[in-house]
Amino acid sequence: MPRIVKHPELRRKELLDHAQALFLTHGYDKASLNDVIAAAGISKGAFYHYFPSKEALLEALAERFAKQALAGVEDIVADPALDPLGRLNALLAKSRQAKIETAAEAWALFETLFRPENLVLFHRINLAASASFSPVLVEIIQQGVEDGTFRTFDPEGVADIVMQFGMATHDVIAKAFASGSDADMGIAIEALEKRVRLYEIALDRILGLPDGSIRMGEPGYLRAVMTARRCSPSVVAVAPPSKDREPGRAPLRRP
Template identity: 85%
Template sequence: MPRIIKHPELRREELLDHAQALFLTHGYDRASLNDVIAAAGVSKGAFYHYFASKEALLEALAERFARQALAGVQKILDDPNLDPLGRLNALMATSRQAKIETAPEAWALFETLFRPENLVLFHRINLAASKSFSPVLVQIIRQGLDDGTFRTFDPEGVADIVMQFGTATYDIIAKAFAGGSDADMEIAIETLEKRVRLYEIALDRILGLPDGSIRIGEPGYVRAVMTARRDNPAETAAAPKRAGRD
């Protein structure tokens, strides 16, 4: 049969599609690069032309998720009827809803990142998200400065702080996963709920706003995201093997 030649970007996206499907079905740890290569129907040489390692593949998936998430909020960014505070809160509300809706699938991919050996990879993936969203946040903050909504001397610094919130909760989530019990999860949920409230107050103060102006969370948000991992079929299927290894 004649060889089918595809555009490099199309081939790369197909490899990511196959990897995502396998990671979601079997979990990141249980799906090998050979599985991805076989599913994609390419040679190892062709695969390594696009991705140097399994970690690079996961990082590329994270970057794609970030681009897709950014596309999902473009309507908010372009809405002329939103003032800067309304735009910032709408952005966070959309992000919350997306995390709730995609939490079971997201945990199948990213639960492995909360293991100690993957701390560097976790930070690399957070960097990908920051590269996509920080410029958007800076733009909103600058608009708020221009019209007097916000008061701050460092818009880029505020954007960095927002993007670091996820990194700051790493230890809380990792500890809950390592413990593995319902009690550990309840402690993590309670701690994260308080932390979200603290971040809201901090952002209000940093931006010169009255308390209660910024809404990062909402009632039940943290619990919905965290318990989605426990109820995830891929997580449940993988649990006996992990227990055996431990």
């Protein structure tokens, strides 16, 4: 058989597609690099040319999730009818909806990150997401500073604070997952809801806005995302994504 030479970006995408399908079907821990290599039909040397480790695969999947989510909010960022505050709240609202739509799939891929031994990897995944979203947040906040909507001396710092919120909730979520009980999950959801309200107030103060201006949550949002974890990965996906749908991204639907 002649050797098939593919463009590096196409080969990298195929590797991510195979990894995502295997992680979703079998779980991140049970799907090995050898499984991914076999599914892709390439040599180990070729695989390591693209990804040095299994953790690097997961980071790349997180980055792809973030970029796909970002593509879904480009219309909001470019909407001339929205002022900076409206744009920021619309961005947060669409992000919430996207997380609800992809929650079961995301948990199947990333739940392992909430184990104590994976805290460093969790932080690396957060950094990958921040690299995609932070520039958009900075742009919106800077626009608000320029037209007087927001009052802050450091738009980049505010964007960094927003992206760090996920890191700050790690311990609450990890504790709930470790116990596995419905009661502890309920306690965790209540704790997260309070934490989100606190973050909203903090952002309002940081941006010089009246309390209640920033809306990071909505009724039922956290419960929908947290309980989606209980869906079986085998129900979410059992084969590589089709060409008609980008991997890792569900269509946005109004609730």
